[in-house]
Amino acid sequence: MHESGLARDIVRRAVREAEGCRGARVLALHIVMGTETYVDREALALGIDAASQGTLAEGATVHFTEGSGSGVVLESIQVGEV
Numbered sequence: 001m002h003e004s005g006l007a008r009d010i011v012r013r014a015v016r017e018a019e020g021c022r023g024a025r026v027l028a029l030h031i032v033m034g035t036e037t038y039v040d041r042e043a044l045a046l047g048i049d050a051a052s053q054g055t056l057a058e059g060a061t062v063h064f065t066e067g068s069g070s071g072v073v074l075e076s077i078q079v080g081e082v
Helices: 002-019 041-052
Strands: 024-034 061-069 074-081
Touching: 002 041, 002 074, 024 041, 041 061, 061 074
Parallel strands: 024 061
Antiparallel strands: 024 074
């Protein structure tokens, strides 16, 4: 499933960012999905939930917005105290 690999990459990037902020965990992920993408939004959200288990991103809220093109981009993350 394409979404599971994409989900792992998104979680890995978010965790790396949170690790740079001492004592922080990922509270939210903000993802832009192109209108022409073939990625299933629900499958991606489930993949992110699964990939984040046991990481600093576990329990993070996933927010999707629509963008142009066919890409999927982790636009930003929100971090907070553990």
